[in-house]
Amino acid sequence: MNKLRISQRVSQVIHSPIRKFLPLVLKAEAKGIEVLKINVGDPDIEPSPKFWQALKKFPPQNLGYAPSPGIAEHTRAWQKYYTHFGLKLKPENIIPTVGCAEAMLFSLLVTTDPGDEIIVFEPLYSSYKGFAAVCNIKLVPITLRVDSGFALPNEQTIAKKITSRTKAIVVVNPNNPTGTILTSREITRLINLAVKHHLFIITDETYREIIFKGRPGSLLQITRARQQMILVDSASKRFSCPGARIGCLVSYNPAIMAAALKLAMVRLSAPTLEQYGLIPLLNNPRAFTRTITREYKKRRGAVIKGLRQIPGVTCYQPQGAFYLIAKLPVKNTEDFITFLLTSFQDKKQTILVTPAEDFYITEGLGRNEIRIAYVLDTKKLTRAMILLKKGLAEYQTRRQSS
Numbered sequence: 001m002n003k004l005r006i007s008q009r010v011s012q013v014i015h016s017p018i019r020k021f022l023p024l025v026l027k028a029e030a031k032g033i034e035v036l037k038i039n040v041g042d043p044d045i046e047p048s049p050k051f052w053q054a055l056k057k058f059p060p061q062n063l064g065y066a067p068s069p070g071i072a073e074h075t076r077a078w079q080k081y082y083t084h085f086g087l088k089l090k091p092e093n094i095i096p097t098v099g100c101a102e103a104m105l106f107s108l109l110v111t112t113d114p115g116d117e118i119i120v121f122e123p124l125y126s127s128y129k130g131f132a133a134v135c136n137i138k139l140v141p142i143t144l145r146v147d148s149g150f151a152l153p154n155e156q157t158i159a160k161k162i163t164s165r166t167k168a169i170v171v172v173n174p175n176n177p178t179g180t181i182l183t184s185r186e187i188t189r190l191i192n193l194a195v196k197h198h199l200f201i202i203t204d205e206t207y208r209e210i211i212f213k214g215r216p217g218s219l220l221q222i223t224r225a226r227q228q229m230i231l232v233d234s235a236s237k238r239f240s241c242p243g244a245r246i247g248c249l250v251s252y253n254p255a256i257m258a259a260a261l262k263l264a265m266v267r268l269s270a271p272t273l274e275q276y277g278l279i280p281l282l283n284n285p286r287a288f289t290r291t292i293t294r295e296y297k298k299r300r301g302a303v304i305k306g307l308r309q310i311p312g313v314t315c316y317q318p319q320g321a322f323y324l325i326a327k328l329p330v331k332n333t334e335d336f337i338t339f340l341l342t343s344f345q346d347k348k349q350t351i352l353v354t355p356a357e358d359f360y361i362t363e364g365l366g367r368n369e370i371r372i373a374y375v376l377d378t379k380k381l382t383r384a385m386i387l388l389k390k391g392l393a394e395y396q397t398r399r400q401s402s
């Protein structure tokens with residue numbers, strides 16, 4: 001039996017920082033404590049009724065696999081969706097995937113071989129770390145700081161990280177976990193580097209429409225480096241249906257699409273029913289995405305207002321998505337979160353946030369930071385910030401006296 005060994009590649013995958021406190025949450029809940037969960041990007045907003053109506057239209061029949069390149073009507077709906085952002089795509093430029101997560105994995109597999117390197121900006125959406133470990137590739141981080149609004153460094157600083165093994169740059173825009181949006185100067189910088197060093201750009205635009213100022217767009221609108229770009233996208237957040245597990249991979253480069261299609265065939269298909277369910281939403285996205293963006297803006301306001309009232313907390317006001325990173329006056333936020341779940345309650349309530357350390361690749365960074373996902377209504381978020389304030393005060397008092 002002890003000759004059976006789990007692979008190295010999976011041993012290197014970290015436990016999701018977002019889900020690792022679940023056992024403590026269950027214990028707290030068993031004691032009758034309500035845990036306000038602002039740790040996971042799993043919104044409380046229901047998808048449009050059009051999604052359910054489209055599902056109901058599906059006749060009771062054999063529920064077969066969808067074609068690997070997507071159900072034609074669904075892929076056409078993505079094609080139509082992208083016209084809102086000035087993108088003219090052909091069906092062969094789009095492959096529906098099992099969420100953006102699968103598109104991310106495909107994009108890494110298509111652009112790298114084991115031992116290759118990818119430039120990323122930390123803090124970074126943690127699934128990239130997991131997939132990189134599985135693909136046996138090295139993520140080379142460029143550290144961004146909360147105090148400087150997570151601004152990208154200049155071209156030379158980024159260029160220093162490029163080696164003969166570098167294959168791609170990953171950008172997440174709008175960003176999870178920082179809530180930042182790339183400025184046009186930053187985008188130009190990245191495109192210049194990609195063109196000069198012959199790198200792919202993997203652009204994750206899961207949160208495209210959830211921005212609080214300006215108009216949503218796509219890096220693919222920039223024609224100069226189009227052939228180098230892979231867009232990985234998702235229906236999960238903009239249509240508030242992460243359980244539908246629908247995303248897509250998009251590229252104007254036929255070689256990329258041919259390679260991605262091979263992978264799509266290996267995994268057979270994206271979910272059949274949900275591809276049908278999403279057609280009306282993709283055909284007519286704006287009403288829903290505008291409504292939820294207004295709601296997230298209100299929620300951002302509630303969180304920022306609450307955080308400003310907590311001594312010693314610094315944060316960057318997010319411009320998009322529904323996350324923010326806050327620096328707390330503690331040494332180790334993992335310890336603080338454990339305290340919140342095991343030794344703290346106020347009127348039988350506590351909160352769960354995510355420690356930011358695992359969003360970093362560089363050892364030791366982010367230990368005094370948390371990520372907040374504002375996925376509850378404003379009333380609950382206001383209460384959550386009060387709980388954070390009270391929890392911090394109690395934690396600090398206990399630490400001082402111990």
Ligand SMILES: Cc1ncc(COP(=O)(O)O)c(C=O)c1O
Pocket residue numbers: 041098099100101102125172175176204206233234235236242245246247
């Ligand atoms: C930046 C980013 N990319 C991809 C994903 C995964 O999306 P999906 O649910 O479509 O797999 C998430 C989910 O939180 C995300 O934040």
